[in-house]
Structure formats: structure tokens, C-alpha cells
Amino acid sequence: MNNFLTIYKKEVKDIFRDKKTLFFTIFLPIILYPLMFGIMNFAMKDTMDSVSKEFSIGIRDNGNSSITKVLEADKSIKLVKGDDLDEKIKKGSIGLILEIPEDFDKNIENEKQAGIKMIVDDESNKSMMGSQKIKEVLDVYYKNIVNTRMEKRGISNTVLNPFEVEKVNTANKKDTNNIGTVITGLLPTLLIILMISPTMGMAPDLGAGEKERGTLEPLLSTAVNRTSILWGKLAALATIAFLNLAVSLGAIAISMMVIIKGGKLTLTGGSLAVMGIFSLFLLIAVCALEMAVSIYAKSIKEAGSLMMAVFFPVMLLSYVPYMMDAKTIKFIYFNIPVANAISVMKEAAVGIYDMKHLLIVAGWHLVYMFIAVMISRYMFSKEKVVFRA
DSSP states (O other): OHHHHHHHHHHHHHHHHSHHHHIIIIIHHHHHHHHHHHHHHHHHHHHHHHHHHOEEEEEEOTTOOHHHHHHHHOTTEEEEOSSOHHHHHHHTSSSEEEEOOTTHHHHHHTTOOOOOEEEEOTTOHHHHHHHHHHHHHHHHHHHHHHHHHHHHTTOOGGGTOSOOOOOOOSSOGGGOOHHHHHHHHHHHHHHHHHHHHHHHHHHHIIIIIHHHHTOHHHHHTSSSOHHHHHHHHHHHHHHHHHHHHHHHHHHHHHHHHHTSTTOOOOOOHHHHHHHHHHHHHHHHHHHHHHHHHHHHOSSHHHHHHHHHHHHHHHHHHHHTTTTSOTTSOOGGGGGSTTHHHHHHHHHHHTTOOOHHHHHHHHHHHHHHHHHHHHHHHHHHHOHHHHTOO
16 A cells, blocks of 8 residues: 555656646646637627517518518517528528518418528527527517407417416526536536546656656566556546646536526535546546556657547447437437446436436446556566566
8 A cells, every 4th residue: 555655645746747737737738728618608699689689681571571670679689681682691690581572461461371481590599599589589470460350350369379378497596507508418528527637637647758868677677566656647647637627627617606606506415426427438548548548658649649549438428318319318328438428427417217227327437447558558567568668
């Protein structure tokens, strides 16, 4: 135990001697996340304000229909006419185009069905948000026409509306925020990326770096056994990763509370515990693989290149469940490395604690950790690998 602590303290001190490590581990997250969320918040608010205050739409209406008059009466809607509307919607100067047939009012008056074409840009958030606004205006006009026709016939409008559906959101309205929802869904993926990223630069130095400096051979010739050396280096690597994670999460939480007002992360102690445990499982496995690569590599440069073989699969798999609804994740995803940890974290973030899923994923991660540590231990025990020239 004393040997392990000696190696652990030595490695942590060596890591923190590098000022770049301090910057990327502690100061960069404090700067990066408030800036990132500030930009996200500004961009979303700017889009919403531009739609609610003045939303420009193109209109093709040769008959100067009643629809045009209804839209003109809404001061938050600006109508644009002309022959170049298709070009304008591509450039984003208008949000959508309404095409109203010349005989629209005549068909309405004769109680015939009339059609309106709405052309939107699916690639534009502003266009999609604005189309909902225009649809709501048209729905009001639609209902007024229906009610007028019913009154003419002396029929109550309840004939067409036998019941109403009241939509009640189970989430607390005060805590509901679009950006907060996005971040909560992305949080498990962020956790993994935040933990692993700093280790990518440090792991090569713990093995290949010692080879280059000629300090690995003297260390192995001491009375300290190789298992203690391996675990000391692994623990040091994991400690820095957790420190980076803690600082990053703190910066995220403060950013959401201060910059994104109302976007609170409503995570319970249980959900945080699940995230912490499965992050730890994954972290140990990844750090063990990184140490194996670092010991195998001849130089820091080679180790850095080989680390990509560890980092990219982890990163790609961590994004697999990102777009999934936490409440409808398919069973197969709880059996895919990395993606399974993200899946149970997403469930925990919304208050789901499925023991079957938790036990399956925990079992898989115990297997991953065992295999990764055994690979690392094997590399560390072989002279031809340790002193590979």
C-alpha cells in the first residue's frame, strides 16, 4: 500500500508541474462552458425574439384574399411580395412562403374547400418556429369560418367539438427550458468526453515519456513491484480526470443557473450517484487501455498517435444514444460498450432506475475493467514490451 501511495503521489506531482495541465484541467473549463452556454443562450433567444417581434414571410396572393388581411393585421408579421421569394427563403431573409390561390375567398364564400400552400425551410430553426406561429394564426381564422357557418345553420359549434383535450406537462413549468433540456440529454456524453479528454495528453507521458527520459528502467529496478507502479499511475491518471470532470460540471451548473435562467439541472442524489459510478467504471477501463498503449509505444509521439485508437471509438459510441428518448431506449443499447453506460445515465437523469438495466450494464463494465486491467498488466509484465526499441 505504501509503495502504491508513493508512486501515486510522485505521478500526481509530476503531472501538476506542467502548467499546461493546470490550464486545460482547471482554468479552461471555467472559461469555456460559460462562454459556450452564453453563445447558445444568445443565439436561441435571438431566434425566438426575431420570430415573436417581427417575422418576415413571403406571400403570393394575386386575389388579395382575406388571409392576407388577417396576416397584415398582426403587427408581428411582415409580408413580403415579389418574384424572387424562392431566392429570399434560401438566403434566410424570409422565413417561409404562403401561396394563396386566386379563388380562395370565392371558394370560402361558396363553402367549397380551399387550399393554402406553406413552403418552409427544414434546415432553418427560424423557419420551423415561424411556421408554427403562422399556423396558429391560420387556425384561429379557420375556426372563425367554421363557427360562422355553424351559426348560419343555427347549429352550436359544440357539434364539431364534442370534447376538448387539456394537455398537462408532467415537468415543472418553472424548471422547463429548451436549452436546459438539451444539456440534460447531452450531459452523460459530456461526462465521458470531459473525463477522457485530459487523459489523452497525460497517459503517453506516464509510460512512453518515462522511456524517452530513461527513468522507467531505474523505477522498475527498485523494490516496488510492478503492480503497485501500474496502479499508482492508473490512480494518478484517474484523479486528474475526475478533477477535470468536477470543475467542468461546476462550470456547467453555474452557467446554466446564471446565464440560462430557469434552465436548472433537476438531478437528484440518486441520478448523480448512478452517473458517478458508471463514469468510474468506464474511466478505469479506458485509463487501463491508455496505460497499455503508453507502455507499448516507443515514444510520446507514437503513443499520442496510438491513443486515437482508444479515444475515437469511445467518443463515437458515447454519441450513439444522444438523440434517443431516455424512456424508450432499446434493450440492445444496454449491451454495447460505452453506449450502455450513457444509456443508464440518461435514464437516471430523468428519474428512471431500472434494476435490470443497471445490473446488466454494471456486469458488462466489470468485464470491461477486468479485461482492460489484464491487458495493461500483461504489457507491463513483458520485458520485450516495456523495453521495446
